[in-house]
Amino acid sequence: MTLAIELDDLTLGYDRHPAVHHLSGRIAQGTLTAVIGPNGAGKSTLLKGIVGALPPLGGTLRFVGCDRRDIAYLPQTAEIDRSFPVTVWDFVAMGLWRRVGAFGGIGRGAAGPIATALETVGLEGFETRPIGTLSGGQMQRTLFARLLVQDTAVILLDEPFNAVDGRTVEDLLVLVERWHAEGRTVVAVLHDHAMVRRVFPDALLIAREPVAWGATGTVVTPDNLSLARRMIEAFDAGAPVCARDAA
Numbered sequence: 001m002t003l004a005i006e007l008d009d010l011t012l013g014y015d016r017h018p019a020v021h022h023l024s025g026r027i028a029q030g031t032l033t034a035v036i037g038p039n040g041a042g043k044s045t046l047l048k049g050i051v052g053a054l055p056p057l058g059g060t061l062r063f064v065g066c067d068r069r070d071i072a073y074l075p076q077t078a079e080i081d082r083s084f085p086v087t088v089w090d091f092v093a094m095g096l097w098r099r100v101g102a103f104g105g106i107g108r109g110a111a112g113p114i115a116t117a118l119e120t121v122g123l124e125g126f127e128t129r130p131i132g133t134l135s136g137g138q139m140q141r142t143l144f145a146r147l148l149v150q151d152t153a154v155i156l157l158d159e160p161f162n163a164v165d166g167r168t169v170e171d172l173l174v175l176v177e178r179w180h181a182e183g184r185t186v187v188a189v190l191h192d193h194a195m196v197r198r199v200f201p202d203a204l205l206i207a208r209e210p211v212a213w214g215a216t217g218t219v220v221t222p223d224n225l226s227l228a229r230r231m232i233e234a235f236d237a238g239a240p241v242c243a244r245d246a247a
């Protein structure tokens with residue numbers, strides 16, 4: 001069966017305050033989609049809704065041919081507690097929990113995929129380093145190694161290239177393109193529109209509400225981007241529920 005994540009009139013938010021309103025569309029198998037929009041547009045909220053960290057306030061999210069265990073999620077760097085005393089190796093090994101279960105133990109067979117993932121992201125020799133001692137770019141490479149080990153059909157990335165240098169961005173982009181070539185479904189929150197145009201065939205532009213969703217060339221246009229900016233500026237953050245919900 002073809003995998004898809006279907007959003008129907010989806011509203012997500014916090015304490016009954018919507019942050020993403022009335023979003024409908026389909027993330028189809030094998031697509032590579034950039035989620036773009038101004039600060040506060042609801043991009044991270046959307047990813048959190050898809051991974052199940054936020055239950056919908058309205059509408060539905062439907063998984064076709066997959067479920068949440070088929071999704072790997074890279075949160076924003078700021079949400080990762082790097083003071084947690086764990087080595088690079090153990091952090092990457094956590095990507096295997098989905099398959100072995102939290103208390104199943106990680107067997108000797110796991111060593112191969114972990115070592116391969118670390119080599120792929122250029123972190124051989126870092127196995128015993130506590131994650132708290134890594135640079136920002138090295139931490140981002142470690143997070144990508146964990147995604148490689150997770151080996152899921154769907155990968156969600158929240159600002160994966162934030163605060164990393166150009167070399168690291170290019171190295172990690174190669175992995176994103178490889179996942180796409182392998183037929184995985186990838187959704188990434190991004191701010192770099194030039195990168196979106198260059199690498200991402202599909203884009204979703206949101207400003208609390210959807211502005212446009214489809215082929216990147218038709219979505220990332222000056223008119224759509226300025227409309228999104230105006231929508232965010234006009235948004236009343238104090239409004240308790242949106243007018244359509246209240247109707």
Ligand SMILES: Nc1ncnc2c1ncn2[C@@H]1O[C@H](COP(=O)(O)OP(=O)(O)OP(=O)(O)O)[C@@H](O)[C@H]1O
Pocket residue numbers: 014019037038039040041042043044045046
């Ligand atoms: N835990 C939370 N509790 C209450 N409100 C929140 C919470 N997280 C986000 N919000 C609010 O929801 C709205 C959307 O936030 P979100 O982080 O999804 O935006 P974003 O598009 O990812 O922004 P950015 O580009 O700045 O990362 C914002 O107004 C934000 O303040």
